[in-house]
Amino acid sequence: MYRFIILLICSALLFSCKKDKNKNEMQRENIEAKKMLQGVWTDDATGTPIIKIKGDSIFYTDPSISPVMFKVINDSLFTYGSVVNGYKIEKVNQYNFWFDSETGDVVQFSKSEDYNDLKFFSFDKPTLNSKKVIKKDSIINFNNVRYRGYVYINPSKIKVTQSRVSDEGINVDNFYYDNIIHICVYDGNKKLCSKDINKNMMSGIIPDDFLQNSILADMDFVGVNSKGYRYQAKVGIPDEASCYLVDVIIDKKSNVKFNVVK
Numbered sequence: 532m533y534r535f536i537i538l539l540i541c542s543a544l545l546f547s548c549k550k551d552k553n554k555n556e557m558q559r560e561n562i563e564a565k566k567m568l569q570g571v572w573t574d575d576a577t578g579t580p581i582i583k584i585k586g587d588s589i590f591y592t593d594p595s596i597s598p599v600m601f602k603v604i605n606d607s608l609f610t611y612g613s614v615v616n617g618y619k620i621e622k623v624n625q626y627n628f629w630f631d632s633e634t635g636d637v638v639q640f641s642k643s644e645d646y647n648d649l650k651f652f653s654f655d656k657p658t659l660n661s662k663k664v665i666k667k668d669s670i671i672n673f674n675n676v677r678y679r680g681y682v683y684i685n686p687s688k689i690k691v692t693q694s695r696v697s698d699e700g701i702n703v704d705n706f707y708y709d710n711i712i713h714i715c716v717y718d719g720n721k722k723l724c725s726k727d728i729n730k731n732m733m734s735g736i737i738p739d740d741f742l743q744n745s746i747l748a749d750m751d752f753v754g755v756n757s758k759g760y761r762y763q764a765k766v767g768i769p770d771e772a773s774c775y776l777v778d779v780i781i782d783k784k785s786n787v788k789f790n791v792v793k
Contacts, residue, residue, distance in 0.1 A: 561603040567625050568603070571648045572640035574699070580648040581640065581699060592651040597692070597704040612704040613694050632700025673755040676718060680752025680760065683713040691746055693769060707769045709746045714779070716752070716760045723760070724781045730766055733789050737766060737775050744768055750779070759783055763792070 568584045583590040589610065590598045599612045608618045608630055621637055622629040628640040665684040670677060689709040697703050715725040730737075730747040737745075745766050754761035759782040767774030776792040 559604070561605065564603040564620070564623050567623055568628060571643040571652070572628055573643050573648065575639040575641050580643060580651045583649070583652045590652050591697075591703065593697075593705075595705050595707070596697075597706050599704065610702070612702070613692055614702070616702045618701075633696045633702055634700040636700055638699050638701070667751070669752040671752065671755045676755075678723075678755050678760070679717045680762070681713075681715050681717070682750045682752060682762070684750065685711045685713060687711050691744060691769065693744060705769070707746055710748070712747060712750045712764070714750060714752070714762055714781075716755075716781070723783075724785045726781060726785065726787055728764065728779060728787075732787070733764075733766060733775075733777055736777070736789055736791050741768070741773075741775070742766070745774075748774070 565587075569586075571580050571583045573580050580592055582592075584601075587600050587602075588598045589601050597612065599610045601608060601610045603609075603620070603623075606620050608620055610616045610618075616633075618630040618632070620628075620630045626642050628642070630638055632638045663686070665682075667682040667684075669680050671680065672678070687709050689711075691707045691709055693705045693707070694702060695705060709730065712728045713726070714728060716723045728747070728750065730742060730745060734742060745768050747764060748767050749765040751763050752760070753763045759780055762779040762781070764777045764779050765774055766777060778790045778792055780788045780790070782788075
């Protein structure tokens with residue numbers, strides 16, 4: 532009886548080990564395929580460099596696209612950006628790399644043999660802002676007083692990521708840098724108010740999912756009344772028409788209130 536129980540336990544352990552071994556083999560990375568993918572790859576149709584593969588990362592010629600870590604598991608390429616994407620590899624060798632795209636087409640790349648193609652991947656840290664402070668000023672007259680309002684659009688290091696499908700049918704992460712905007716109002720040489728504005732201050736009046744994917748794009752000084760000074764901000768999704776216009780009201784005690792423009 533005891534021998535039978537021991538045999539059952541050993542059989543269960545052996546089955547479990549085989550199952551774990553098969554699972555590990557299924558997830559084992561194809562190192563040989565990864566070695567063949569190292570280098571610059573061009574579009575077969577146009578001859579244009581599209582991606583550079585170095586080590587565990589894929590780099591793109593578009594500086595606004597984040598490099599992404601990848602693995603080759605069995606016959607598929609997996610990329611690990613903001614989401615994990617898998618692409619079935621149709622053909623891979625030292626000269627050709629074909630795989631199924633997000634759109635169902637077969638992407639066909641050829642290994643570049645032109646050293647000059649490396650220059651397409653030589654750029655500074657990507658940014659879609661100017662890296663410079665943009666200054667704007669406007670004059671508003673109210674009750675015979677001449678008010679001058681200033682706007683300083685300051686590029687920040689706050690990154691906003693947008694996932695999209697590239698022209699080649701690859702899911703990529705575009706990233707952008709948000710702005711922090713300084714606003715102030717003067718009556719002659721007298722400073723009446725001064726505030727730094729960021730998009731998170733508008734939480735509660737703009738939906739959180741929109742706010743997370745947007746940038747504080749612009750600001751204008753648009754009015755003065757008995758209650759205070761009015762600016763209008765633009766909060767938008769990069770490269771899309773979707774945006775919110777927000778009134779920024781600063782009272783005489785420098786308290787700030789935000790209202791979405793209907």
